[in-house]
Amino acid sequence: MNPAALDVPAPAADNxxxxxxxxxxxxxxxxxxxxxxxxxxxxxxxxxxxFKRKEVPLLFCAHHYNKHEPRLVMSSAVRGISVDEREAFWERERNRTRGYE
Known part of the structure; x- marks a missing residue:
């Protein structure tokens, strides 16, 4: 039997x-x-x-991430930072407080 004739989708690439x-x-x-x-x-x-550990997202505000960043960086449980939008927060704060210097 020709395997190409089967209607089986190709496996997804792991990378x-x-x-x-x-x-x-x-x-x-x-x-x-x-x-x-x-x-x-x-x-x-x-x-x-x-049999690989599942990853779960943990969300932080800018304050709590800054507070816990040293421990998160050293933790072996952290698999990576998928989103970091703190710069958008600081830009919004700079614009909000402009003129109050």
Whole structure:
């Protein structure tokens, strides 16, 4: 039988990275509920079908990320920062407080 004749989709490549998402006003800091500006991927204790640890997102406002950044950088559970929009926050604050110097 010709394998090309089968209607089976090709397996997805393992090295395909998803398009980074943008955080919205609906995304909230897991620590305090303020608007989130940073999304960090943390390894969970749950395993996927390939026996690799699943990653779960952890959202931080700018204040809480800055507060916990030293420990997050050193943690082996952190798999990476997928979104960091703190610069947008600081730009908005600079514009909001312009003229109050």
């Amino acid at each position: 395909v990275t998803p398009e980074p998402r943008q955080l919205t006003n609906q995304d909230r800091c897991d620590a305090c509920g303020a608007q989130a500006y940073v999304e960090v991927n943390i390894a969970s204790s749950t395993l996927d079908e390939n």
